[in-house]
Amino acid sequence: MNPHLDSETICKWAAGERTAEAERHVRECAGCAEAVALFERGLAEFRGGAHDWSRRLLPPRPAGAWQVETAVAGRRRAIFGVAGIAACVTAAALLLAVPVERGRQRAAAARAAEQARADQLLLERVNAAVSRSTPASMEPLWKLVSTTGENQ
Amino acid sequence: MPAVSDMKDAGTPAAAVAGVLDDFDSVADAWWPVIFRYALSSLRDPDAAATLAQDCLMRAWHNRHAFRGDASLRTWLMQIAVNLVRDYGRNRRLQFWRNLRSMPSSVEAAAESLAGRDLSPEARAAIQQQVEAVWAVTATLAERQRTVFLLRFVEEMDVAEIAAATGMAEGTVKVHLFRALRAVRGRMERRQ
Ligand SMILES: [Zn+2]
Numbered sequence: 001m002n003p004h005l006d007s008e009t010i011c012k013w014a015a016g017e018r019t020a021e022a023e024r025h026v027r028e029c030a031g032c033a034e035a036v037a038l039f040e041r042g043l044a045e046f047r048g049g050a051h052d053w054s055r056r057l058l059p060p061r062p063a064g065a066w067q068v069e070t071a072v073a074g075r076r077r078a079i080f081g082v083a084g085i086a087a088c089v090t091a092a093a094l095l096l097a098v099p100v101e102r103g104r105q106r107a108a109a110a111r112a113a114e115q116a117r118a119d120q121l122l123l124e125r126v127n128a129a130v131s132r133s134t135p136a137s138m139e140p141l142w143k144l145v146s147t148t149g150e151n152q
Numbered sequence: 153m154p155a156v157s158d159m160k161d162a163g164t165p166a167a168a169v170a171g172v173l174d175d176f177d178s179v180a181d182a183w184w185p186v187i188f189r190y191a192l193s194s195l196r197d198p199d200a201a202a203t204l205a206q207d208c209l210m211r212a213w214h215n216r217h218a219f220r221g222d223a224s225l226r227t228w229l230m231q232i233a234v235n236l237v238r239d240y241g242r243n244r245r246l247q248f249w250r251n252l253r254s255m256p257s258s259v260e261a262a263a264e265s266l267a268g269r270d271l272s273p274e275a276r277a278a279i280q281q282q283v284e285a286v287w288a289v290t291a292t293l294a295e296r297q298r299t300v301f302l303l304r305f306v307e308e309m310d311v312a313e314i315a316a317a318t319g320m321a322e323g324t325v326k327v328h329l330f331r332a333l334r335a336v337r338g339r340m341e342r343r344q
Contacts, residue, residue: 007334007337007338007341008334010337011330011333011334011337012330014333015304015326015329015330015333016310016311016326016329017326017330038275038278038279038282039282039337041275041279042278042279042282042283042286043282043286043305045266045279045282045283046282046283046286046287046305046306047305047306047308049283050189050192050193050306051189051306053192054185054188054189054192054193055185057192057198057201058184058185058188058189059188059198059202061180061181061184061206062202062206064176064177064180064209064210064213067177
């Protein structure tokens with residue numbers, strides 16, 4: 001039989017590093033089997049104690065901050081949702097209003113230009129009518145006045 | 153898909169549970185006791201352990217989209233917890249060491265539970281002595297050794313899981329485990 005397991009080998013055993021030689025020895029040697037079992041039992045009791053201790057002291061889980069965050073995010077979405085809809089409507093109105101206003105301005109400018117052209121035509125027609133309405137007898141006088149005016 | 157509560161022991165691959173993170177309340181319910189236990193055995197301060205467990209779940213929640221299928225849910229959560237414990241130890245060094253030096257009441261609990269077992273007085277005394285030695289030694293271990301030891305012997309994680317949760321190579325994990333166990337036996341032998 002191989003020599004008894006030393007403390008280092010028992011530590012390796014408990015750490016999960018078991019050589020075939022050590023396993024064979026533990027199967028054959030009651031003393032080493034007991035030493036290994038006792039050490040592992042001690043580790044198991046340590047674990048059991050840690051678990052019991054933790055169970056006794058375990059506080060109730062606080063409400064998850066993620067629940068609060070989710071709720072806040074939901075509210076934020078709701079608030080920003082309403083504000084967002086309002087903003088979208090305003091933006092859409094503005095976008096629509098700009099061309100409408102531009103169209104209105106363009107139409108007003110066109111109307112003004114049309115009016116100016118109409119006024120000009122009317123003025124020309126009036127001038128023509130006035131010219132034609134001057135009696136032939138007065139024409140020389142009119143020319144004289146005009147000439148006089150030009151000479152001044 | 154397995155229930156969230158089944159996953160804590162099985163270490164179910166993340167790919168199978170990624171969707172479960174959508175129901176984060178169930179994840180938190182299943183893992184709260186586990187994270188608290190690891191934090192308590194590491195810090196030995198129930199209030200600090202509860203705060204840390206809550207922080208751990210919060211971080212998991214914030215980073216849930218980064219959770220991929222390359223680790224189990226347990227490994228992923230313990231990785232966060234391990235980092236938080238390490239940060240706690242560094243930021244509150246004095247308080248941390250003071251807590252570690254105080255013998256936890258779990259030693260008394262272990263003694264009580266041993267009293268009811270079918271053991272010879274000698275075996276009971278030996279085991280009780282070992283439990284005390286483990287608590288005393290884990291207070292003096294280097295941070296990485298203590299982390300590895302607690303993940304193995306309190307949380308029953310295997311070497312591969314511990315390596316994934318701590319970012320250490322598996323060989324390094326084994327070395328830390330061995331040294332921690334040798335320190336426990338050394339203490340027991342000195343007391344005999
Ligand atoms: Zn032997």
